[in-house]
Amino acid sequence: MNILIAGLGLIGASLAKTLKKNTTHHIIGWNRTQSVANRALNDGVIDETGELKDIIPKADVTFVNFYPDAITAFIKDNRDYFKKNSIVTDSCGVKTKICRELEKENFDFYFIGAHPMAGREVSGYDNSLDNLFDTASFICTPFDDTPRSKADALIGLAQEMKFARTVVTTPEHHDEMIAFTSQIAHVLACSYVLSPLAPYHSGYSAGSYRDVSRVARINADMWTELFIDNKEPLVDEIDDLVSNLMKFKYCIVNEDAQQLHDLMEKGNKIKEEIG
Secondary structure: OEEEEEOOOHHHHHHHHHHHHHOOOEEEEEOOOHHHHHHHHHOOOOOEOOOHHHHHHHOOEEEEOOOHHHHHHHHHHOOOOOOOOOEEEEOOOOOHHHHHHHHOOOOOOEEEEEEEOOOOOOOOHHHOOOOOOOOOEEEEEOOOOOOHHHHHHHHHHHHHOOOOEEEEOOHHHHHHHHHHHHHHHHHHHHHHHOOOOHHHOOOOOOHHHHHHHHHHOOOHHHHHHHHHHOHHHHHHHHHHHHHHHHHHHHHHHOOOHHHHHHHHHHHHHHHHHHO
């Protein structure tokens, strides 16, 4: 099978490396900066590169790996090149905006939204890994009228790549869950390190500072798009977080030891139950 990886940054190049490591598929690569694609070819990360008009028609599966706002434009602009009945997917961390926009189009290929759930605090080709997805979930968000065989083929490819888990859901449920499991954590970490005390943490910090602040190392350009594109679910999570923080503040201000104790016991119990 011919698989095209469009965009050879952290995620795209890691997908290519994972495919090369775990499958025998022919990997075609393309990047806006041609020198990156040439490096990937020389490194053996991809088997072929070239002009989009020449390589897109060869692909049985195409992964589009750009910032959110560029994905739909790329697919629409190149719609006449994609092989008929092929699968076109993406790796974006938000799904509703992309999927519902592309659902309106009358393509002769099948777009299926996807999210390989892994990342690092660094970006770019140089930081890509062939084991980035070893413990990751691959989330797939097909349209209601997507043939089951096409969704199964994409899930099967993820399983070939050795993703730890595959999930099929709706774009809306994906975005609701990602707002909780990922985006709110980045909001919290960035808010935390905005404290005027943060620059003086050395000598006073241990695991707690490291754990809470880790994902404040963020690609601001990409995450700005992700936050705004997932505005409603993320704002709901921020409201819940602020509400819970205010409960703690109330107990501390009023020296309500029992209620403060109960809040922490409740949090501890939930964490023990759900992991």
